[in-house]
Amino acid sequence: xxxxxxxxxxxxxxxxxxxxxxxxxxxxxxxxxxxxxxxxxxxxxxxxxxxxxxxxxxxxxxxxxxxxxxxxxxxxxxxxxxxxxxxxxxxxxxxxxxxxxxxxxxxxxxxxxxxxxxxxxxxxxxxxxxxxxxxxxxxxxxxxxxxxxxxxxxxxxxxxxxxxxxxxxxxxxxxxxxxxxxxxxxxxxxxxxxxxxxxxxxxxxxxxxxxxxxxxxxxxxxxxxxxxxx
Numbered sequence: 001x002x003x004x005x006x007x008x009x010x011x012x013x014x015x016x017x018x019x020x021x022x023x024x025x026x027x028x029x030x031x032x033x034x035x036x037x038x039x040x041x042x043x044x045x046x047x048x049x050x051x052x053x054x055x056x057x058x059x060x061x062x063x064x065x066x067x068x069x070x071x072x073x074x075x076x077x078x079x080x081x082x083x084x085x086x087x088x089x090x091x092x093x094x095x096x097x098x099x100x101x102x103x104x105x106x107x108x109x110x111x112x113x114x115x116x117x118x119x120x121x122x123x124x125x126x127x128x129x130x131x132x133x134x135x136x137x138x139x140x141x142x143x144x145x146x147x148x149x150x151x152x153x154x155x156x157x158x159x160x161x162x163x164x165x166x167x168x169x170x171x172x173x174x175x176x177x178x179x180x181x182x183x184x185x186x187x188x189x190x191x192x193x194x195x196x197x198x199x200x201x202x203x204x205x206x207x208x209x210x211x212x213x214x215x216x217x218x219x220x221x222x223x224x225x226x227x228x229x230x
Contacts, residue, residue, distance in 0.1 A: 004132065005052035008045045011199055015042035018203050025209040034088035035209050041199035044076040048134060048192065055129050070127040071120065074136060077195050078116035082155040083109040089159040089168070092212070101162050109155035115148060116140075133189035153179065167208050174201045 019039025026035045051069040086105035093099045119140040126137045157179070160172030178197035186193040 005049045007196070008049035008052060011196065012042045012045035012049060015039065015045060015199060015202070018206050022206045022209050025206070025213050027213060030091040031209070031212065033084065034092055035205065037084075037088065037205050038199075038202045040076065040080070040084070041195075041202050044073060044195060045199055047072040047076070048195075051127055051134065052129070055127060055134070066127070070125060070136070073127075073195075074120055074125060074138075074191070075117075077191050078120060078152075079113045082116070082152055083113040085109065085156045086159040089163050092163065092165060095164050098162055098164055102159055105155055105159040105162075108151055112148060112151050112155050115144070116152075130188070133186065134192040135189055136191050165208060165212060167204075167211050171201065171204050171208065174204070 015038045019036065019042055022035045022038055023032065026032050047069045051066065051073060054066045054069065083106070086102060086109040090099065090102040090106055093102050119138070123139045123141075125139075128135055128137070157172055157176050160168050160175070163169070175198055178201060179194055182190050182194040182197060
C-alpha cells in the first residue's frame with residue numbers, strides 16, 4: 001500500500017465533508033464531541049499531508065513548518081485521541097451502569113494523554129519518509145512504552161464495546177482489526193498508518209449518529225401520543 005501527500009489530502013477532504021454532514025445530525029449538545037471525530041481526523045490528515053510535502057525539501061524555510069506539522073500530527077495521535085474517544089462515548093451514554101465503566105476508560109485516557117503530552121514536550125521527536133510511509137522517531141522512556149501502549153489501546157478502543165449504542169461495537173471491531181493489521185505489516189510506521197486507517201474508518205461515525213438520531217425520533221414518536229392523551 002502506498003501512502004503519500006495525495007492520500008492524506010484526499011482522506012482529509014473526504015473526512016471534512018463527512019464531518020460537516022455528521023455534525024448536522026446532532027440534536028443534543030453532548031453529542032457534538034463524538035460527531036466531531038471525522039472532522040478532527042480531517043485536520044490530522046491535512047497536517048500529515050503538509051508534512052509529506054515539506055519532508056523531502058532541504059529548504060531551511062520549511063524547517064519551522066516541518067516541526068509544526070510533526071508536533072500537530074503527534075498531538076492528535078497521542079494526546080487528543082486517548083482522552084477524546086472515551087469522553088465522547090461517555091457523553092453519549094444513557095445507562096447509569098455503563099456510565100461507571102466509561103468513566104474508568106476516561107480516567108485511563110486522561111492518564112495516557114497527560115503522560116504522552118509530557119513526553120511530547122520533553123523529548124525530541126522527528127519525522128522522516130521511509131519508503132512510502134511517514135516514520136516518527138520518538139525518544140520516549142522505554143520503561144513505560146509497553147504499559148503505555150496497552151493503556152492507549154484500552155482507552156481508544158475498549159469504550160466502543162461498552163456503549164449502549166447498537167452499532168458502536170462495529171466501529172470498535174474495525175478499528176481493532178486495523179490496529180492488528182498495522183502492527184503486523186507496518187510495525188515501524190504504526191502511528192502514521194493506523195491513524196490513516198482509523199480516520200477512514202471514522203466515516204462510520206456518520207452512520208452511528210444517524211442511528212442515534214433515528215432512535216431518538218422513534219422514542220419521541222412513541223412518547224408524544226402519551227403526553228397528548230394526558
